[in-house]
Amino acid sequence: MEKISIKQAAKWLLDNDDFLILTHKRPDGDTVGSAGALVRALRKLGKRSFLYENSEITDKYMPFAQGFFAEEGFEQKKIISVDIASLSQFPLGGEKYRESVDLCIDHHMSNSGFAERICLYDTASCGEIVFDIIMELAGGMDKDTADCIYTAVSTDTGCFAYANTTANTFRVAGQAVELGADLPRLNKILFRTKTKRRADFDGYAYSNMRYYYDGRMGVNIITMDLRKEMGLTEDDLDDVASIPTGIEGVVAGITIKEQPDGCKISVRTVGDVNANNICAAFGGGGHRQAAGCFIEGSVNEAEEKLIEAVGKELR
Ligand SMILES: [Mn+2]
Known part of the structure; x- marks a missing residue:
């Protein structure tokens, strides 16, 4: 595996053609936004480029990928993966490409090195790297591409709120806005709209939270029965782990998700x-x-x- 820079990645893209772009399993805004931006930018340069069909893309992110999936009979010459850190994250059906990725663009420093060459930077989102590659390649991008970049960068940072957010994240988001990213529309779709099921669940979670140690510990229990009753999908439960520490005074927030064979635990803490x-x-x-x-x-x-x-930890 060869490590390459943004400049080298841009040159490699210019030198090649007929690209198939892979997103990861259980796709999030970063992988779909990064792939959506890249496929649009490559096509603008006259390159034949498609996204590999990923059946798990949800309605929320589908608009960024729709219309770009590989057509019947398309034979790729080069395979690119975006935001994929290891072989276990290949999309459903895409396992066959595990040995044949030509360029991996990623921001997980734990990347297992499955590809021929990798463009890897320690950024908050993969979208930040893709943005710099496109700017190097084309010197600009259209509004739809900027929308994809904004989606990638903002979703992986919880709308610029998580600890991974850096000045570089803001630089890229700022440039995406300058290039036409539709801030109010995207923020509404990405961060200010929840499913009715999730709204019902939030109501339940807040009114059934269990507190210990004078309210410093908050526990949220999600049983299998509750999930069934409320019809909650994995998507509906996105980021539920952050609910307890969102309550004043809670410094140890625990989410217990019941599974057939035990309990999956998520812990979020504040301060020390x-x-x-x-x-x-x-x-x-x-x-x-x-x-x-x-x-x-x-x-x-x-x-x-x-x-x-x-x-023990609170002592
Ligand atoms: Mn990511």
Whole structure:
């Protein structure tokens, strides 16, 4: 695997043609936005380029990909992946391309190095790298392409609120806006609209939150029955883990998701409280402010254990 710069990636794209672009499994705004921007920019340069069909793209992100999926009979010469960090993240049906990615554009420093060449930078989103490649390639982009870039960059940073957000994120978002990205429309679609099911769930979550240690610990329990009753999809539950710490005074926010074989735990913390320590006690881990683990047993058993583990960390 060869590591290449943004300039080299741009040159490689200019030197080649007939591209197929892969997005990752359970696609998010970054992978779809990055792919959508790249396919548009390449076509503007007269390059035959298509997206690989990804059946998991949700309604929210479909407009950025629609109309660009590979047609019957298209034979790609080069394969590009965007925002894919490892072989396990290849899209459904795209596993056959695991050995044949020519250019991987990614921002996960943990990238497993599956591709022939990689354009890898430690940015908040893949969209930031794709933006710089397109600007190097074409010196500009149209409004629709700028919309895709804004979508990629804003979604991977929780609308510029997560700790991964940098000045570079704002630079790229700012330039995308300058190039015509439709800020109010995109923000409404991406961040200011929830499904009716999610609205119902939020109501439930806030009124059933369980508090411990004088309100410093908040626990949200999502049973399989509840999910069934409310018809909640994985998409509806996007970022639910951040609900408890959104409440004043909660410094250890726990989300317990019941599974057939135990409980999936997400921990979010504020300040000095270390989420990684809490999860490490159960064989899990993550970062200081966000971590996860799996606990066998019922939701109540998991909650008991977590109350104890959080108690140790709060001392
Ligand atoms: Mn990403």
